[in-house]
Amino acid sequence: MQLKDIPRVKTISKEDFINNYYKPQQPVVIEKFITEWPAYSKWDFDYMKKVAGDKTVPLYDDRPVDYKDGFNEPHAKMKMTDYIDLIRQQPTKYRIFLWNLIKEAPQLQKDFFYPDFGFRLMKGLPMLFFGGTDSHTFMHYDIDLANIFHFHFEGKKECILFPQSENKYLYKVPHSLITHESINFSNPDLGEWPALKHAKGFRTHLNHGEVLYIPEGFWHYMKYITPGFSMSLRGIAHNSRNLVKAVYNVFFMRFFDNLMRRIRGQHWIDWKNNEAIKRTNRMLR
Numbered sequence: 001m002q003l004k005d006i007p008r009v010k011t012i013s014k015e016d017f018i019n020n021y022y023k024p025q026q027p028v029v030i031e032k033f034i035t036e037w038p039a040y041s042k043w044d045f046d047y048m049k050k051v052a053g054d055k056t057v058p059l060y061d062d063r064p065v066d067y068k069d070g071f072n073e074p075h076a077k078m079k080m081t082d083y084i085d086l087i088r089q090q091p092t093k094y095r096i097f098l099w100n101l102i103k104e105a106p107q108l109q110k111d112f113f114y115p116d117f118g119f120r121l122m123k124g125l126p127m128l129f130f131g132g133t134d135s136h137t138f139m140h141y142d143i144d145l146a147n148i149f150h151f152h153f154e155g156k157k158e159c160i161l162f163p164q165s166e167n168k169y170l171y172k173v174p175h176s177l178i179t180h181e182s183i184n185f186s187n188p189d190l191g192e193w194p195a196l197k198h199a200k201g202f203r204t205h206l207n208h209g210e211v212l213y214i215p216e217g218f219w220h221y222m223k224y225i226t227p228g229f230s231m232s233l234r235g236i237a238h239n240s241r242n243l244v245k246a247v248y249n250v251f252f253m254r255f256f257d258n259l260m261r262r263i264r265g266q267h268w269i270d271w272k273n274n275e276a277i278k279r280t281n282r283m284l285r
């Protein structure tokens, strides 16, 4: 993989952000953007325990996709307070994924602001993500191909991004939003996944208080190097091709995939995983 370091700035004006990153659809890390937010000094594991300790949280690990799992169905549940104790004490695969802040911990809304970067952010959808040492998300892009601002707290997190232009080298699983689940993007076996040698992407490590701009529809893989959590704010896709893909994914792809799981069961999943390899290797000939 050819991974460039994501550029970093301390702060940025709206105008520079739009011209240098949003318009050309390039990622950037802003290191000191949220130092004025209450969240910058308040948000840590003890505070999360205080605010949401009693909540039961859905947990995900890195098990392979099973046809019996519904879309985004959790693998385990725990009280938030127990989950935070767990990730502080030992490495774990368990992550919290897409936890709706407004629904689950609305008082956290007082601690941050919706930044004005020249386009509208979806106000109802601030999402939280937690992970322990060595947990990671699969390489995926979001169903609505949104622009994402990803704010990180507490720990250190590795982020690897690819634009949609690299799909042909990424062993993308058809009728889904993920790459082949056996690839370890932190250290891929290029003998087994030769097409990845051609994929051009980006990498960075996020620390407490930093925000990563992920351009619309970009693939993202996140690995928690140490326990931490993040908040994502989203802005709707502007490129018309991305918007068409988003509408297709939300209104068709999801239902088609669920229907095929019901009809063909594990064969459907196995077929898709095989196709991911076949289609990508075809590119190499």
Ligand SMILES: O=C(O)CCC(=O)C(=O)O
Residues within 6 Å of the ligand: 095, 097, 129, 130, 131, 137, 142, 148, 150, 220, 222, 230, 232
């Ligand atoms: O950081 C994570 O665990 C995943 C973040 C993510 O997928 C997102 O913000 O869309």
Ligand SMILES: [Fe+2]
Residues within 6 Å of the ligand: 140, 141, 142, 220
């Ligand atoms: Fe995502």
